[in-house]
Amino acid sequence: MKLNWKGALQKYLPERIFGALEKLDDGFSEKAEEIRLRLARPVMVYACDGGHRVGADGKPEDKELLITEEDLDSVYRAVTGKSPYAFEDDLKQGFITLDCGIRVGLAGSAVISGGGIKTYRSINGINFRIPTEAPGISEKLMPYISEGGRLKNTLIVSAPRLGKTTLARDIARSAGSGRGAASCKVTLVDERQELAAGIYGRALFDVGLETDVISGVPKHLGVFMALRSLSPDVIVTDEIGKSEDLEALREVANAGVVMISTAHAPDLKSLLNRLFFAKVFDERLFDAYVSLSASLGRVTVEQIHDATGRALIESPFLL
Secondary structure, eight states, rough: OOOOOOHHHGGGGGGHHHHHHHSSSSSHHOOOOOEEBBBBBBBEEEEEEEEEEEEEESSOSSOOBBBBBOOOHHHHHHHHHOOOOGGHHHTTEEEEEESSSOOOEEEEEEEEEEEEEEEEEEEEEEEOOOOOOOTTTTTTTTGGSEEETTOOOOOEEEEETHHHHHHHHHHEEEEEETTTOOOEEEEEETTOSSSOBTTTTTTTSSSTTTTEESSOOOOOHHHHHHHHOOSEEEEEEEEESSSHHHHHHHHHHHHHHHEEEEEEEHHHHTTSHHHHHHHHTTOOOOOEEEEEETTTTTTTEEEEEETTOOBSSSSSEOO
């Protein structure tokens, strides 16, 4: 299930662009994952099968709907509330999260200050990334990442857009609601407001009856906040890999709390070529490594490895 992205984006888009997107077939709209606006190029809608150009009537046509500088400036001003400086912390990461949970990625000429992005001189591309909810998608995986009803420390690994965040969210929902594992207290550390698909800690998706959300703070700080004040049994985060995340992982392990997280890499072998994850692996901070692919369709569990790197399944399976 997806958010009603058409309704959510209407107030941010120029009328001619929204009018074209509004005419998209409902079945195709349900599959949409990204809406891309690029200067002097056509509006593109991306789904699992790739990108699709959009014409004025909502379909690809000879007379494409090309994006102008005025279009991009209008959208940028709309998503920043006409005050980019109010979003400096978000802009440092190259995106803004709307109050509907949609993440807006930006491309353009950036202004750097203090080692980070302060604002943009000009914008040449905007990407609206639509969060997806898939209740129950973790069901087939739970026997491999739990034992005696208790989750194992698990790292979900895949290339972009293969379902890592969606799967991590559903594991949090399942654990926080006692589905597939014993019900327990879960803290979702949602640095980029993607896991809960919300903002200011208000989850728009179902993340579980016993799940608390910490949003908008760096993962390592959110983890320490959770350990100090929320007494979680499980902590779920997205996309670890910074040096400060390593100390947070160690603290979680020392506290006896289960960690579920994600990482960008096509497979475990590639992941372990990075120094950060080589250290994580050597210290046995995760009990299971779940590698995702699209070999059987989305979301495919390509392989599961234990803490020693031993493969646990004979063939991939589709979630």
